[in-house]
Amino acid sequence: MEWSRPRRNDVGVSNRPEGPKGECSVSENALPAAKSARSERIAARTRGENWKKPPRRIETSECITCDSCLRSCPEEFGAIFDRGLDVVIIPELCSGCPACVLECPVDCIYVDEDWQPTDASLWSHIDLSAGTS
Numbered sequence: 001m002e003w004s005r006p007r008r009n010d011v012g013v014s015n016r017p018e019g020p021k022g023e024c025s026v027s028e029n030a031l032p033a034a035k036s037a038r039s040e041r042i043a044a045r046t047r048g049e050n051w052k053k054p055p056r057r058i059e060t061s062e063c064i065t066c067d068s069c070l071r072s073c074p075e076e077f078g079a080i081f082d083r084g085l086d087v088v089i090i091p092e093l094c095s096g097c098p099a100c101v102l103e104c105p106v107d108c109i110y111v112d113e114d115w116q117p118t119d120a121s122l123w124s125h126i127d128l129s130a131g132t133s
Ligand code: SF4
Pocket: 024, 055, 056, 072, 073, 074, 077, 078, 079, 080, 089, 093, 094, 095, 096, 097, 098, 099, 100, 101
């Protein structure tokens, strides 16, 4: 199964204004370090140590698979994947920022206080897609 992620030059992270959406953005100069940090989280399969917010989750029964959230997740997190039949947030990669929530047309992205570690089978897809984001 092949998962898709947004084209990175569509995201425009460094162009985001300050404000609710800007809180999870990084400057252009900091982006390589941020992407490296994402790679480290993928390798360790753990969330950022300094993240205070819980991750988000997508309620599949409400999601219309429009991919708006996928395009809005900042590059330094890259936590949302389209698996074909559904769209998922990987909690270990999700800072809870919550840029995606602001873009969802049906408001189906919820706080996931009781998140569970991602299955090894899912990580294999994430490992494959890491570095292409
Ligand atoms: S809250 Fe949404 S936009 Fe923010 S990191 Fe998590 S999945 Fe990405």
